[in-house]
Structures are given as C-alpha cells and as structure tokens.
Amino acid sequence: MSTDAQQQAAREWDHWHEERVATVSAPHGPLSLTGTHWLSDYPEGRIPAVVGHWREDGDELELTAGPEDGLTVDGKPFTGQVRLGADRGPIGGSRVAHGERRLVVLSREGLWAVRDFDPDSAARRAFRTIEATPYDPRWALPGTFRPYDTSRTVRVENADGVERGLGLGGEIAFELDGVEHTLQVAVEHDGSLWAVFADATSGNSSYRFRFLRPAAPAADGTVTVDLNRALLPPCAFADHFICPFPPPGNTLPVAVEAGERSRIDG
Incomplete structure (x- = not known):
C-alpha cells in the first residue's frame, strides 16, 4: 500500500x-438498553419494569394497554389491543414507545422478549x-x-x-x-x-x-x-x-x- x-x-x-x-x-443506541424481558419469565403477561400487558399469541405478541399506561403505537396514543411482530428496523423506529423510551419486540428461537431502551440510562450518562x-x-x-x-x-x-x-x-x-x-x-x-x-x-x-x-x-x-x-x-x-x-x-x-x-x- x-x-x-x-x-x-x-x-x-x-x-x-x-x-x-x-x-x-445515540439516544437509542446500545448504551440505552436497560432490560431484555423474556415473556416466558412472566406467563401472566405483566413485566414489572414495563407497562402494559404482553401476551404471546402464535407468531405474534398481543399488547393490551389503558390510558394510564401512557404508551404510543406508531406515534399515536394507544389504548386497547394491538398485535405486534418482531421489530426489525432501527430502535428509534420501533412501533411501541413510552415517552422517550422505546419498547422493542424481540424473537429468538421461538421465544419472545420486550427490550426497554431508555435514553436516560445510567450507562449512557456514564459513557465517555x-x-x-x-x-x-x-x-x-x-x-x-x-x-x-x-x-x-x-x-x-x-x-x-x-x-x-x-x-x-x-x-x-x-x-x-x-x-x-x-x-x-x-x-x-x-x-x-x-x-x-x-x-x-x-x-x-x-x-x-x-x-x-x-x-x-x-x-x-x-x-x-x-x-x-x-x-x-x-x-x-x-x-x-x-x-x-x-x-x-x-x-x-x-x-x-x-x-x-x-x-x-x-
């Protein structure tokens, strides 16, 4: 050369x-991930760190939320039920959000999880x-x-x-x-x-x-x-x-x- x-x-x-x-x-970069919550650990559908009710339903998840949960889906305030597939795109473009946080649906080998990306995470604040x-x-x-x-x-x-x-x-x-x-x-x-x-x-x-x-x-x-x-x-x-x-x-x-x-x- x-x-x-x-x-x-x-x-x-x-x-x-x-x-x-x-x-x-970045706000929703890897430093902002604060949890990967496997639904198999929460068969009742309630994840302590994440609002809403999350349930496996075949090859999708079903999310149920009320107005008190403060969720948005596709950028709009959400109440009721919605079926979700695994998120494939950028974290910031995930379908479900809770304020500035992004709730990302993950599927691995038939198991489902919800990931919580928080721009105010301790790791992101500490990073140099x-x-x-x-x-x-x-x-x-x-x-x-x-x-x-x-x-x-x-x-x-x-x-x-x-x-x-x-x-x-x-x-x-x-x-x-x-x-x-x-x-x-x-x-x-x-x-x-x-x-x-x-x-x-x-x-x-x-x-x-x-x-x-x-x-x-x-x-x-x-x-x-x-x-x-x-x-x-x-x-x-x-x-x-x-x-x-x-x-x-x-x-x-x-x-x-x-x-x-x-x-x-x-």
Missing part, C-alpha cells in the same frame, strides 16, 4: 471511529468514548472467502449464559506474519460477512471477544480482512444484550492489537 493510500485509509478509519462513538452514544487503536496498515489483510456447500448452525453460549444457534455460511482465510488463519463467518442478507472472534488480547487488553464485519467478497472470493475495524459487541455497552460467543475455532492464537478495545466511562 502506497503512502497516499495508507493516509487515506487512516482518514477513513478516523471517520469510522467517530461515527461508531456517535452511534453507540470507545478505546481503539489507531489505524495500522499491518492489520488490513487480503483474504479469501470459502463458502460452505450448505449453511451450518453451531450451538454457542451467549452473553446471558444461554446456548443458542449461530448460523455460519463459510470461512475467511488470511495470512498474518506468514501464518494462515481462518475465521468462520455468517453471511448477511446483503452478502457482507460477520465473524465473532477472540484473540490473545481478549479479556486482557481488549474486551473478551469482538465482532468483525468484512464487506461482501468479490466474485473470485477475495475479501479484505481489516482488523483495524474490529468492533466491540453490543454486550460491551449493556449487559442485557445476548451476543453470541465465538464458535469453536474462532479464537486466534495471536494478539490482535487493533480496532476497538474497550468502553471508557468517565
């Missing part, structure tokens, strides 16, 4: 890092920035994506201590200091890749695991493995996320001293 290309890549990384800090600290290592061209590596013949699902522990399935569509191979390494990856709807990985810094000078999201590979399978853009997972910002741990084989035996390292409060 030429000097000019390195300088451009470093400027792009600076912009990426600034955007990440802004996204994380994300500690990240400045861009280093050493960590921007050429790689190759090797798709699996059929997608695979492995059971991995999640941050809440529960095992869940993690879908994998292939692996990326890359060399670091002359040694080949591989990471198993999921393939997103847009063709981009997602890896959950750990390395020799994990739990020491960086969070216990991180995410990597390479762009979609080229037609010949080539892909850039830019470890400068290793991400902290959402559960690094709020304990109520259910991030998957790295699948077997996704712990690199080297110290990846690049990318996001930890959350800094102040």
